[in-house]
Amino acid sequence: MTSLFKDSCHFNDSCLTFQIEAQDIKGRIVRLNKPLNEILAHYTCSDDIKRALGKAMALTALLGSMMKFDGIFTMQIKSDGRIKSMISDFAANGNGSGVIRGYINIADDVAKGRPVLGNGQLMITMDQGQHMARYQGVVELQNGDLKDSAEEYFQTSEQLPTHVMISCDKSANGHWSAAAIMIQHLAQNTQSEMASPHDDEKQKDDWNTATILLSTVKPEELLDSALSLQDVLMRLFHESGVRLFSATQVMSGCRCSEDKLRDVLASFNTQELRDIAEDGVISMTCEFCKTDHKFDLKKLIN
DSSP states (O other), rough: EEETTSSSSOOOOSSEEEEETTEEEEEEEESHHHHHHHTTTTTOOOOOOOOHHHHHHHHHHHHTOOOOSSSSEEEEEEEESSSEEEEEEEEEEEEEEEEEEEEEEEESOOOOOSSSOSEEEEEEEETTSSSSSSSEEEEEEEEOOOOHHHHHHHHHHHOOEEEEEEEEEOTHHHHOOOOEEEOOOOOSSSOOOOOOOOHHHHHHHHHHHHHHHHHOOOOOHOOOOSSOOHHHHHHHHHOOOOEEEEEEEEEEOOOOOOOHHHHHHHSSSSSHHHHHHHEEEEEEEEEETTEEEEEEEEEHHH
């Protein structure tokens, strides 16, 4: 645990954990620049659709960095809007960093007047291998509001009051940035942690004040690459003070590989492989990184 000013400043592509001093309120803040632009470069869709993916990726990095062990955090969205489905995942690698990626499936038969994200479902999956049981939770997506869905997820899955702010936009020079911040009221489960009436009233006041302050953060503050994440926190909670914990670095990347794809193709029989081959070659494109993988049919059969 480090003080706000002794820690090195984090500006972009980092997720910081923090706690408001002398309060049972913890939080996280993340800003994505380089990995976001690398992923959005794969898409030629409209800016409002890219903006939705940017928000989803910021939220995924924010929540995925909460995993206690190595693993993969996946957020999958299905909607009746112009985005039919959207997936972003965060793979924690155990050395204080994680890899994020994102994918959009745009509906062909939806009118342009429809919202980018309409009603649907937001599904969250955490797979931490042998360390913990695989977890999956589903919440309703209403009017494409990722903020409300994220807050409902924590309220229903962990019974923790949670407040989230998310933003994503493109600068005048075409550079994208996405950011998210959340605070949570820590649970008090043990008998020794049970608050007295006076303490309970203070906790309610602390929480109400923190949520009001967080609601004042402007998108341009969250997205300003010249403003460190520490400075954003200090602007919001300077009266109480903020204490920082470790930071998680975020980068883009993909887990696709020819070995994994060969394992998939090994489940096909010879006739099925011939049916999907063209001119003796089977082509497979990763939906995340758009890399084309080509396999010689003769080598697969033999």
